[in-house]
Every structure is written in C-alpha cells, then in structure tokens.
Amino acid sequence: MKKLAAGNWKMNGRTAQLTEAMALAAAHPSPTVDVLLCPPATLLAAMAQAMVGTAVALGGQDCHAAEKGAHTGDIAAAMLVDAGASHVILGHSERRADHGESSADVAAKVRAAWAAGLTAIVCLGETEAQRDAGETLAVIGAQLAGSLPEGASAENTVIAYEPVWAIGTGRTPTPEQIAEVHAFLRQNAPDAGIRLLYGGSVNPGNAAAIFALPNVDGALVGGASLKAADFGQIITALE
Ligand code: PEP
Secondary structure, three states, X not given: OOOEEEEEOOOOOXXXXXXXXHHHHHHOOOOOOEEEEEOOHHHHHHHHHHOOOOOEEEEEOOOEOOOOOOOOOOOEHHXXXXXXXXXXXXXXXXXXXXXXXXXXXXXXXXXXXXXXOOEXXXXXXXXXXXXXXXXXXXXXXXXXXXXXXXXXXXXOEEEEEOOHHHOOOOOOXXXXXXXXXXXXXXXXXXXXXXXXXXXXXOOXXXXXXXXXXXXXXXXXXXXXXXXXXXXXXXXXXXX
C-alpha cells in the first residue's frame, strides 16, 4: 500500500507561505509516498498554480454537504475541485468541537465529496476523558460507523486516527495505543485497502517510530506541515 503524508495547515498561511509549498515540492520531486497539502481555502487556487508539474496533491479542510446554494461562508466540494483539490479533510475534531459536527453531518459531507470526485480523509479520535474511561475503541467504532457512508473504498476514502488530546499538544499515544486503534480500524473499515493515517503531534523526531507500527499507512500532520524542512523530514521517514 502506498503511504500518504498529508499536511493540514488549518487556519494558517498567507500568499507569502506558498514558498514553503514550493520548497517542499522542490525537495521531493518524485517521492515514493503520496504527498498532500491542505491549505486554507483562500490559498488553494494559488497553491494549485504553484504546484503545477510537481508531485504534491492538494486538499480542502472541509466542505458543505450540499452541492450549491444559500449557505453563506461555506464551500461546496465541487468548488474545491475547481480550485485544484483532489482530497478533502472531513470530520476533523476541531470541526466536530468548534462547529458541532456530528458523525451524521460528516457522512453527508463525505457523500458530497465523493459526488464531486474528491477523496475524503475522514478523521476519528477519542478525547482524553473517553480514553481515561476506557471508551476509546467504542468511540472510534461509533465514529467509524456513523461517519462513513456505504460505498467507502480504498479509492475514495482515507481514515485518520487523531486522538483529540494529542492534536497540537506535543503529546503522542504510546506505540501500543496507536497500534491497538489501527488494528481495530483495519479490522472494521469497510475496505481493508483503505489507508489509515495517524495524526496528533507528529514531528521529525517521532515520525519514524510511529511509521514503523503495523497498520500505519501514513500521517495527517498539523503544525509540522507548515515548514517545508519539517514536513520534508516526515515524508522522508515514510519512504
Ligand atoms: C491535525 O490537526 O490534524 C494535527 C494532527 O495537528 P498537529 O500535528 O499539530 O497535532
């Protein structure tokens, strides 16, 4: 299975930071892993222009469930495609928490993404309280069942396991904790070929150890994807 290094820039980046994407593409002209950058929507079209002829693919960070219409401030999946995206992150814990997105909302967005021809990167993860209560696999199982509509396959879907307590905190689960959830996801995903990413404080120092774990097919990287040098080292660790 080809590995995937996906960078989530979140609400970071101005036109000036396109140079980071260009440096990354120049340093990895023909990577043996798939490389994806998900900039803010405002940068998508310009980054697509800057990435022409490179091996870097682009993704959005969210889309609306509707095809078009009266949804001020929202972005339709087809608009992401129009701006140059091939992927979209859906159900990120920051969207679930900040915007009250339920797994049913996420599933509706996944359907819209597929209809537009996008690959959906569906994020799942437990909170610290849920882990402490021993509910991790139950939470992940419920999110998986609720967020993935029928028809999910290796061609249209990637799953990212992102423990909420590990995102942006510098804390990562133990190798055993990551391996347990990834084994559960491999067994319970509707298609065994769906790539399973780990996300949560991945950095150049811990990437190799995380990628050595079974059933880890890549990473969804937040903070460390903003700097070409750091994200480049993570890509190298996957190769
Ligand atoms: C993320 O938000 O998808 C993420 C994994 O963030 P960070 O790498 O900064 O923890």
